[in-house]
Amino acid sequence: MNAEPAQPWATTRWFNSEPLTLEDLRGRVIVLGTFQMLCPGCVANGLPQLQRIEQTFNRSDVAVIGLHTVFEHHAAMTPTSLEAFLLEYRIGFPVGVDAHDDPAGAPLTMTRYELRGTPSLVLIDRVGLIRFRGFGHEPDLALGARIAQVIAQHDVGVTSAENSVKAACVPGEGCQ
Amino acid sequence: MNAEPAQPWATTRWFNSEPLTLEDLRGRVIVLGTFQMLCPGCVANGLPQLQRIEQTFNRSDVAVIGLHTVFEHHAAMTPTSLEAFLLEYRIGFPVGVDAHDDPAGAPLTMTRYELRGTPSLVLIDRVGLIRFRGFGHEPDLALGARIAQVIAQHDVGVTSAENSVKAACVPGEGCQ
Amino acid sequence: MNAEPAQPWATTRWFNSEPLTLEDLRGRVIVLGTFQMLCPGCVANGLPQLQRIEQTFNRSDVAVIGLHTVFEHHAAMTPTSLEAFLLEYRIGFPVGVDAHDDPAGAPLTMTRYELRGTPSLVLIDRVGLIRFRGFGHEPDLALGARIAQVIAQHDVGVTSAENSVKAACVPGEGCQ
């Protein structure tokens, strides 16, 4: 199990949603699926899997988010093309467009998340930690199990009502 | 829920055990209780609570570790004194002696963990993340719940046997 | 871990609440504490523990319910006496009065739940199964852990959207 904090997203546009940040989704499990609209494995495997995830889990528990991480054929995968693609493939979950500082290179969020290519999938837990990072096709059986495990790690919600420091010692203050 | 990685321990001696590191205990939940042998709240509350924790949870799940974090009366709380104290109070769990770079100041591990004083309690999960940090007396009911929650977050153990990158795209390599 | 379904409650009156049933509380963990107002262990241990439970856990997760199971000194522990007792001891959670068919014997719910005496504590999970039954004083540390474990067993909420019986065989109908 990984446990590093997820880095902020750098995006230029969003489809199917207002702009979204990790903080907006805090409390829910995030399934972040990165893709390129002209990547065959994304169209055949990655995106349909994201759609199945959206249908299988409660939206109050799981947020499915797409991220268009263009690192090649930049001129062919513009936001305008992406918009038509999302419409034709009936992709209804929020999709962000990953930002570039080098217009010909790999985009910023993809680089921050150290993703090798597309499709990639990142599983972020309710408190913002990365719990899984996959490249290529992760089988549904294993992925369903990983998502359920992260969903199940719901905070029990404990209040330390009586916590007392009455009998404690503090440097420079002595013991009370 | 906290989630930062626990820092390494800096210790000069150990009682009731060979020297222990976080890595030695990986896979178990660690209840790290810091104390000073002349701190009244430690003797009245902190240490008996650690003993109850040891009796309540399976040792295969939970490791109770004491840490002697002397920040005052250094001459009165030497390792020799501590050894007699542990014997008289029948404390059988491993106890490390926190190291100092400034012999008159707060010890190193206490400083790294940003603990305010004694008794303190730090709950570290199976993968080495800090999930709770308490100062003074945390009530048993809340603490039992916190420990159980961290125990319950056992890795489900998923193998992605069929993971395939056959249909993936990689920068500079194209799509396969 | 026990797992038998909790039997319905048979009550004649309720304090601090409208009459409550198991079904009303479905989805929450129920901590059912049985007591008699003149039972010393109930006053010293059982009832204060129930109050601590109410303060420690979220009310959306845990419902603390008292049940007055009078099996002796019936004339001294009437509902009228109980009402004054609850007021004086500032007990704010719902309390039901266990019903009798034999006015001099043990009450109905206590018998159905096979409880030995007072105080007793029954832990019922979100789907109505009994997960723990204790008699006398259960230490806070162990009880906090037991409650947290049952809280944590939240249904992940899986929808089998694509479930298909297209390729199944049924007796008398053959295979489709």
Place this chain on the structure above:
Amino acid sequence: MNAEPAQPWATTRWFNSEPLTLEDLRGRVIVLGTFQMLCPGCVANGLPQLQRIEQTFNRSDVAVIGLHTVFEHHAAMTPTSLEAFLLEYRIGFPVGVDAHDDPAGAPLTMTRYELRGTPSLVLIDRVGLIRFRGFGHEPDLALGARIAQVIAQHDVGVTSAENSVKAACVPGEGCQ
């Protein structure tokens, strides 16, 4: 979530294992897959899914068990035929042969479990309760999530070391 106790299995033979009972597997999650060797949906979907389950989860957590529940073409699906089938399809997990009292009717275990046909899948938790019962094809994503949820419900293992009935009242014995 279902929660009824799983009924005992009635079997006449076992392949790939000594005869197995629910008790033998207590402590592990059981995925019981029922099939007929001449059922197309079993060969196409049910049995390969069971093989994927075996590869995805730890065997210390999950036991995959097949059950040959013949309710038609009895003469064509004898244990001798089944043995060859299991060999050819490289099915290595334990497979029991469901027993009949009516040689021409539905077998005993299938009837006890109220299964509609083949393939069916029953998910039994670590303490022997049925948590899911599916008929036909359950998608991998949902099934992986269901299995993970049941695996994750590991008993925390709490010892009530100090449990005391010192201050309790018992019918006919008074209060101590």
